[in-house]
Amino acid sequence: MSKNIDELLYEVLKEEEAPSLRLNRQILRKACLEGNNMNMRKVNRVAAAAIALSIAMVGTVTTYATYRYLHPSQIASQVSDNNALAKAFESEDAIEVNETQRSNGYEITLLGIVTGKGLEPYIPKEKIEKIQPKYTYAAFSIRKIDGSAIENRNFCIAPLIGGVPFIEGNAATLDVFSTCFVQDGILYELVQCDNLQIFADRGVWMSVVDFFGEERAAFQMDAATGAYSKVENYDGTSALFRLPLNVSKADKSAAEAYLDTIRKKAKDEAKEGRNGNTEFINEKDKIDDFLKTITAENIDQYFTRDENTVFTAKPDANNWIDFGSRYVKEEDMTYYGISGYLEYLIPDGEDFAITSISTSGGGDNSGTTLYIDVIFRNNDGSFTEAIYTSKKSLEELVK
Incomplete structure (x- = not known):
């Protein structure tokens, strides 16, 4: 075996009442569409139990996203009850990316990223003063290339870590939480996940596909270097952004401890049953x-x-x-x-x-x-x- x-x-x-493998593949494709409506905002968290699994027109261009789209701080203000996140996107710690890729009729732009403590979009007031873990936030805009209004939906946006197979590091294990809304025919999606800065020396990517689990087909990891790249002629939406993280802020010991925790949890669940x-x-x-x-x-x-x-x-x-x-x-x-x-x-x-x-x-x-x-x-x-x-x-x- x-x-x-x-x-x-x-x-x-x-x-x-677990689904069969045949049905499970269909369920995984729909996982990123499920969520709760909050003031016309769509919220989606991929459950840990989901860990398993037109020819795309792909290209990378640089756009004047600063003028065309909302700023990450504006996106944060619309989806967050905690203005600390909006302020963080305006701070010197934030990284403006403004990289655009085209795929499957969509123009997908990574606007910016920021990592910090106490920035959760929905954080109880009684917990604000307590020590919070660091999370990484990424703001995206997605629009139709033909100019038509985009559907109000979640795309599955998740990190991929260099040298870490998708089965270990994915939207579920990295605790991805996403919120989206449509304004002026453009979809804006704010993604929260566990601290990615600690993996800066490995290389970290933000991947975009239609549904959770399709990362396995849309992207491939080089066995020698650990680097991720897009699969040519993938049949679906596919965008892959390498995050410009500061390598000097990587934390190898914290990264290894984090990965050990993921592996131990999976092993324990396999032995004990959920x-x-x-x-x-x-x-x-x-x-x-x-x-x-x-x-x-x-x-x-x-x-x-x-x-x-x-x-x-x-x-x-x-x-x-x-x-x-x-x-x-x-x-x-x-x-x-x-x-x-x-x-x-x-x-x-x-x-x-x-x-x-x-x-x-x-x-x-x-x-x-x-x-x-x-x-x-x-x-x-x-x-x-x-x-x-x-x-x-x-x-x-x-x-």
């Missing part, structure tokens, strides 16, 4: 043993392949593979394949690997369906990905 069983079981040990489902946890060893028996030769004995999820692709010169997508008209649904560096998906020299696991059904193992996402190595140098559904309940499989 290409992953440690603890990582795979993270997907299994979830809520009692809902304290101890009965399920006690089955971990049985599930582990069962999955180790699954091979390319016997998989059809225990699982049925979902033909809509079958994708075949070849890796590029950098060993990056993108399995693409497929629209099924009869179901009015788009199915998405995975993407990433091949060495992270299937071990070198192996012809078969289970890349992820999910379940759906009852709270106990009885009636619970097991789904596995697998990759096969083909003789012509290509690889095939597919999702398989268990023929028997999980209880029967691991008894």
